Amino acid sequence: MRHGKIRSVRCGFFLRRGPVDMAEPLHIDIISVFPEAFKGFLSESIPARAARAGLVRVRTVDLRDFSDDRRRTVDDRPYGGGPGMLLKPEPWFRAVETVRRPHSRVILLGPAGRTFAQPVAQELAAERHIVLMCGHYEGFDERVRRLADEEISLGDFVLSGGEIAAAAIADAVIRLLPGALGGGAEASRLESFGEDGILEAPQYTRPPEYRGMRVPEALVSGDHARAADWRRRQAIDLTARRRPDLLERGGTYEA
Numbered sequence: 001m002r003h004g005k006i007r008s009v010r011c012g013f014f015l016r017r018g019p020v021d022m023a024e025p026l027h028i029d030i031i032s033v034f035p036e037a038f039k040g041f042l043s044e045s046i047p048a049r050a051a052r053a054g055l056v057r058v059r060t061v062d063l064r065d066f067s068d069d070r071r072r073t074v075d076d077r078p079y080g081g082g083p084g085m086l087l088k089p090e091p092w093f094r095a096v097e098t099v100r101r102p103h104s105r106v107i108l109l110g111p112a113g114r115t116f117a118q119p120v121a122q123e124l125a126a127e128r129h130i131v132l133m134c135g136h137y138e139g140f141d142e143r144v145r146r147l148a149d150e151e152i153s154l155g156d157f158v159l160s161g162g163e164i165a166a167a168a169i170a171d172a173v174i175r176l177l178p179g180a181l182g183g184g185a186e187a188s189r190l191e192s193f194g195e196d197g198i199l200e201a202p203q204y205t206r207p208p209e210y211r212g213m214r215v216p217e218a219l220v221s222g223d224h225a226r227a228a229d230w231r232r233r234q235a236i237d238l239t240a241r242r243r244p245d246l247l248e249r250g251g252t253y254e255a
């Protein structure tokens with residue numbers, strides 16, 4: 001079988017980034033043994049809209065295309081015994097060496113990595129090319145780690161594969177790209193973990209009263225400065241109650 005060819009581009013949009021930012025789109029390559037898993041996620045909602053707007057280009061790459069046998073084998077039994085199967089090094093080296101460019105940031109997904117959080121998403125949103133390596137079965141042959149610039153974990157739990165982690169990371173990164181959210185830069189600035197790194201204030205929509213629960217007066221008053229002040233105080237108050245650690249991390253949060 002001939003290598004060096006990416007056959008499984010399931011979702012590729014390569015349009016010019018809009019007037020917000022004329023730079024190249026962020027390019028995300030996701031390498032997986034289950035590239036079909038991304039189909040729904042990539043064709044829906046904000047990731048799909050951002051792709052159509054030319055802000056991001058997401059490709060899924062089938063690891064099996066880089067196997068060297070007819071059965072497209074990518075796994076084998078672990079040396080020394082033990083349960084399950086491990087992903088072999090050869091297909092991973094061929095796949096990553098095919099998609100990697102000099103400016104790429106190659107990320108292996110696994111429980112031993114740095115825990116993913118909004119500051120990591122912000123870092124990644126500033127990259128030009130991200131390669132996400134999704135493990136499966138019992139994980140990777142240890143030598144595969146050599147390919148990665150770093151490892152990222154979604155949290156202290158074990159997933160069956162890196163696909164959910166890759167989808168979560170791609171989504172969190174894509175919504176940070178300028179122009180990805182309907183409300184513009186303001187939208188992600190005011191969100192949880194936004195500009196101040198604190199939680200978002202409670203939000204309401206119509207009706208103004210439902211089952212005796214009224215929308216706070218400051219929000220229906222029509223006074224934008226008063227509404228903004230209310231939101232700010234509520235965000236600080238909510239963060240102090242639920243996530244005081246976020247306030248302790250720094251910044252001045254005058255109520």
Ligand SMILES: C[S@@+](CC[C@H](N)C(=O)[O-])C[C@H]1O[C@@H](n2cnc3c(N)ncnc32)[C@H](O)[C@@H]1O
Pocket residue numbers: 109110111112133134135136137138139140152153154155156157158159160161162163165
């Ligand atoms: C069943 S897990 C392997 C777990 C591995 N045997 C261990 O104990 O650390 C298969 C794959 O899922 C992905 N995965 C599992 N948990 C993850 C997490 N918390 N964050 C990111 N990826 C994860 C990794 O790519 C991993 O190689």
